[in-house]
Amino acid sequence: MSAFIEVQGAEVTFQTRKGPFQALRDIDLKIEKGEFVTLIGHSGCGKSTLLNLIAGLLAPTGGVLICDNREIKGPGPERGVVFQNHSLLPWLTCFDNVYLAVERVFSATEGKPALKARTAAALELVGMSHATHKRPHEISGGMKQRVGIARALAMEPKVLLMDEPFGALDALTRAKLQDELLKIVARTKSTVVMVTHDVDEAVLLSDRIVMMTNGPSATIGEIHDVRLAHPRDRVALAEDPVYVQARKAVIDFLYTRHAHVEKVAA
Numbered sequence: 198m199s200a201f202i203e204v205q206g207a208e209v210t211f212q213t214r215k216g217p218f219q220a221l222r223d224i225d226l227k228i229e230k231g232e233f234v235t236l237i238g239h240s241g242c243g244k245s246t247l248l249n250l251i252a253g254l255l256a257p258t259g260g261v262l263i264c265d266n267r268e269i270k271g272p273g274p275e276r277g278v279v280f281q282n283h284s285l286l287p288w289l290t291c292f293d294n295v296y297l298a299v300e301r302v303f304s305a306t307e308g309k310p311a312l313k314a315r316t317a318a319a320l321e322l323v324g325m326s327h328a329t330h331k332r333p334h335e336i337s338g339g340m341k342q343r344v345g346i347a348r349a350l351a352m353e354p355k356v357l358l359m360d361e362p363f364g365a366l367d368a369l370t371r372a373k374l375q376d377e378l379l380k381i382v383a384r385t386k387s388t389v390v391m392v393t394h395d396v397d398e399a400v401l402l403s404d405r406i407v408m409m410t411n412g413p414s415a416t417i418g419e420i421h422d423v424r425l426a427h428p429r430d431r432v433a434l435a436e437d438p439v440y441v442q443a444r445k446a447v448i449d450f451l452y453t454r455h456a457h458v459e460k461v462a463a
């Protein structure tokens with residue numbers, strides 16, 4: 198049986214003013230339905246590029262990507278995307294930001310009351326019902342990020358693609374949203390692919406951690422299986438030998454075997 202998402206020999210070469218730049222090469226990855234996979238690697242290695250390929254926002258210059266037995270040829274409602282900097286429309290309320298996405302996916306088959314109910318349920322899921330009528334500038338960064346997640350979830354995507362969704366948040370808000378995300382994913386059984394820089398975030402959330410080598414011509418260096426049962430409790434996990442071992446494996450990969458050497462101008 199084929200995997201839910203399959204990346205087969207993907208390559209990305211950008212045409213730049215200085216000539217071709219190969220960002221990714223030989224990317225082979227299979228993701229099963231319901232899996233939570235994180236992509237980790239040093240800055241500029243190509244994590245977002247790989248996520249954008251799966252999102253269909255970027256076409257590979259070589260290889261093939263498949264989602265649910267169909268070749269990925271562009272963005273699709275079965276793949277919801279959440280970016281680091283929430284991309285809410287500033288002139289719309291939280292409700293209308295989510296409603297717009299819901300309308301796009303379901304208006305052909307459902308009437309207004311059903312669309313409104315979906316929108317309200319998505320805001321409730323992320324604990325944002327209280328901000329229904331507020332505009333983005335009236336709520337905090339963490340709240341905006343929740344609304345962005347609600348908007349993606351409301352479209353009932355089979356796959357949730359997240360590019361450092363908590364990167365811009367303070368540590369406490371981040372921890373809270375990570376815990377909420379775990380609960381939501383347990384309920385919705387979504388397949389998640391998430392880019393992160395944070396080793397603890399990767400170990401806490403993932404079933405598998407995809408570790409990428411440094412660019413240019415980055416590829417997948419290793420994949421670590423996180424053999425920890427769900428639900429996960431961050432406090433109990435801190436001393437769990439499986440957690441400690443997973444953390445060590447990622448740190449060893451990133452900082453010993455694939456340390457990032459900054460190029461300093463002479």
Ligand SMILES: Nc1ncnc2c1ncn2[C@@H]1O[C@H](COP(=O)(O)OP(=O)(O)OP(=O)(O)O)[C@@H](O)[C@H]1O
Nearest residue numbers: 211213218220239240241242243244245246247412
């Ligand atoms: N449109 C583009 N044109 C040319 N080069 C690009 C383009 N997009 C990305 N790159 C280059 O491709 C490489 C990978 O970029 P990407 O943004 O995927 O890395 P990343 O791992 O997500 O980085 P970060 O962790 O800093 O966000 C980088 O060297 C980047 O400069």
